Amino acid sequence: MVYIKYLVRVDAEKCKGCGKCANVCPTEAIQVQEKMAKVEDEKCLACQNCTGVCPEDAITKILRVKPLKLGVNYEEVDQAGIEDLCRKAHLHPKQWLCLCTATRVRDGAAAVLKGAKTPEEIALMTGIRSGCAAYCLMLSMRLLEAHGVELKQPKGYRWYKTTHTLWDVPRKLIEKYPGYFLEEDKDVFRKF
Amino acid sequence: MLQKAAPSVIRDSVYGPSAGKRVADLPGIVGLNLESLFPDVPKAIYVEGDDVSVIRKATENALKNTNMDKIKPNSTVNILTSQYGFMIMGGYAYTEMIKTIKEVVEARTGCSKIRLRVATGFRIKEPAEIIKHYGLKEYFKGQASPALFLEKGVPIETELGTMYGIAKIYDADFIIHAHHGELRELDMHRMMSRAIKPFSMSYARMETRSIHHMNFGPRSSNIIPRLIFESPFVQSKFTFGCFLETSPQGIIGVDADNDMDAIDRRLMLLAFKSYGKIRELYNEIRECIAVMDGTGEPRYMIGGGTTFGNLTEAELDLFDLEKIPVSLGYGLYEYPPDQPKLKSVNPCIKALVMNHFWLGVPQLELAAHIPTILVGRKIQDLVTSDCMNHKFIDYVVTAENLVTAMAFAKRLAKTENVIAFDGAFGAITCSQPLAEYFIERAPAVNERVNNVLMPKWLKQRGIDPATVNA
Numbered sequence: 001m002v003y004i005k006y007l008v009r010v011d012a013e014k015c016k017g018c019g020k021c022a023n024v025c026p027t028e029a030i031q032v033q034e035k036m037a038k039v040e041d042e043k044c045l046a047c048q049n050c051t052g053v054c055p056e057d058a059i060t061k062i063l064r065v066k067p068l069k070l071g072v073n074y075e076e077v078d079q080a081g082i083e084d085l086c087r088k089a090h091l092h093p094k095q096w097l098c099l100c101t102a103t104r105v106r107d108g109a110a111a112v113l114k115g116a117k118t119p120e121e122i123a124l125m126t127g128i129r130s131g132c133a134a135y136c137l138m139l140s141m142r143l144l145e146a147h148g149v150e151l152k153q154p155k156g157y158r159w160y161k162t163t164h165t166l167w168d169v170p171r172k173l174i175e176k177y178p179g180y181f182l183e184e185d186k187d188v189f190r191k192f
Numbered sequence: 193m194l195q196k197a198a199p200s201v202i203r204d205s206v207y208g209p210s211a212g213k214r215v216a217d218l219p220g221i222v223g224l225n226l227e228s229l230f231p232d233v234p235k236a237i238y239v240e241g242d243d244v245s246v247i248r249k250a251t252e253n254a255l256k257n258t259n260m261d262k263i264k265p266n267s268t269v270n271i272l273t274s275q276y277g278f279m280i281m282g283g284y285a286y287t288e289m290i291k292t293i294k295e296v297v298e299a300r301t302g303c304s305k306i307r308l309r310v311a312t313g314f315r316i317k318e319p320a321e322i323i324k325h326y327g328l329k330e331y332f333k334g335q336a337s338p339a340l341f342l343e344k345g346v347p348i349e350t351e352l353g354t355m356y357g358i359a360k361i362y363d364a365d366f367i368i369h370a371h372h373g374e375l376r377e378l379d380m381h382r383m384m385s386r387a388i389k390p391f392s393m394s395y396a397r398m399e400t401r402s403i404h405h406m407n408f409g410p411r412s413s414n415i416i417p418r419l420i421f422e423s424p425f426v427q428s429k430f431t432f433g434c435f436l437e438t439s440p441q442g443i444i445g446v447d448a449d450n451d452m453d454a455i456d457r458r459l460m461l462l463a464f465k466s467y468g469k470i471r472e473l474y475n476e477i478r479e480c481i482a483v484m485d486g487t488g489e490p491r492y493m494i495g496g497g498t499t500f501g502n503l504t505e506a507e508l509d510l511f512d513l514e515k516i517p518v519s520l521g522y523g524l525y526e527y528p529p530d531q532p533k534l535k536s537v538n539p540c541i542k543a544l545v546m547n548h549f550w551l552g553v554p555q556l557e558l559a560a561h562i563p564t565i566l567v568g569r570k571i572q573d574l575v576t577s578d579c580m581n582h583k584f585i586d587y588v589v590t591a592e593n594l595v596t597a598m599a600f601a602k603r604l605a606k607t608e609n610v611i612a613f614d615g616a617f618g619a620i621t622c623s624q625p626l627a628e629y630f631i632e633r634a635p636a637v638n639e640r641v642n643n644v645l646m647p648k649w650l651k652q653r654g655i656d657p658a659t660v661n662a
Contacts, residue, residue, distance in 0.1 A: 002582065024342045047579055049342060052316025061577070099554035100580045131580040132314045132554060134341065138402030157344045160356045162399045165407040169415075173351055177415055179654070180384065181513070185409025188516055 002127025004068035006046035014058035021050035023156040026129035045130035070127035074110040089146035100131020197223040200615025207550035209570040215612040223619035224627040229634040236442025239618040240281035244288040251292035254448035265302035270364040274394040275312040307335035311394035345397040350419040356397035372436040375467040384414040387456035392417040439466035440497025474506035476633040483545040486615035489552035495613035496620035537561035542605035559587035
């Protein structure tokens, strides 16, 4: 379970409505309307992205009155389905999906099996992307692709669809770069 | 051999409180001179506090044989920098190297459109802080900008497919790669394509950084910077690299070349000889209290001229390419296979005192593995609000001040061995008993690295040890 203790507030006096915050929000919690950033509180995971990129320092974190409780109980989902999805994604169910929140891949897989169709939906179900908001995005995209979900590039630059893994390296590259252990490193994963 | 400890300056930042009492000020803490321990490591030309003119001179000399013919008077050029260079000994040497590059390129090519790009990790506001702190906006006549991993990307077609760089990094006709040889995260780069790693990290969007960190193995991940660097897009813009050559003893010179493989090889040999020894020395520690007391996030805070991460993983010979590290990709590779854990932490660290540090990376493994003591309410507030470590605060206790924290840590750890990560190069800030232990163990470390480990590390990378002057 992930407890989101904070949310962000926009200072109307400072906000110029540039939209940089909306472009980096991992849950689409921010929309720019009438040249002003508006935050949907229930979607705000209080990561540092919007506060970090705001050129006017118009966005600040404040304590929630009551923490937002997020999480998916993987035990409620068919365990064979989780294992199968993780195997297709070349991920171990118990490996970390998000170290910031101490969330494991099996929780993300459960979110996908429960119907999440985008990285944003996985984040809102599990609470991931409330920290660095970066590395867990990649694993979320891999789980979705492994489940047959077609990733649709969002407008702007919230994320780019690119998920190359060790298993995508063609034979000619493996042979061209023998010093990089491109074949041997697959064994590390196979031990799972 | 023992001297007064000289910690590095702590820069002000929104990512940590202002500096208070330093560990170096405590009774019984000394600076153990590294040159006397490892006399065959090249001597430093600069340590913090020295006149930076030696860096200017070294940079000018290094650039003399660098070809800049691509750059024309009306070209636009981006000097690419990374936040960590500014954390090395207060950042003065790195800043001087960058300024010198600009002036030499202007003088040699007649080009006046030279801009600065400052990349970073997860501290989004850090590049702006750097630009302000070092007066770089004024120096670059307003042409100094942060380049962030979550800003607009630019596609880079590689032999593996499309990767994404940060658009601001590549928004010039040409780029200059201004970096440093500090070892930093050996668990990631393994001294494979180390010199070009920033092309898949600092200069890359978060998706591409993730491909490097999360989607490849502990050695194969280093193919990603190579594929990006060798892409037609990057090659069309790349001019040369210019590096601060570092060892735990300080800055030992400046290296520049159009050929990044040549820089990479020289960095590798220097790293084996210098960082290889400090890692092995840390591997000799059987019990200690580690103190975070500097600039940056704990894993990348400097003690004895190398990062804390090189103590937390000192028991693993990560230069050895046969070893599968347990730490890459957030516990991805940990044994036993059905129980992936957090990153491993060297069990010799019996207590961790966090006196000063910055937020910036997920680091739950530290608190989860080591009894950890925060110093003071401001650090406690910092940790409580850290979005990258939601549960860290659940594992730690807070002491009123540094003195009580150290006393508690010693009772807890039952050792007088203290090592501080306070940004010092050239000396290890530590307690006298640990200094004496290091002095006793250094000859064996020298012997082991020179005669056993170095030959192995070289052979694994296709280099005949007989061709290298060890």
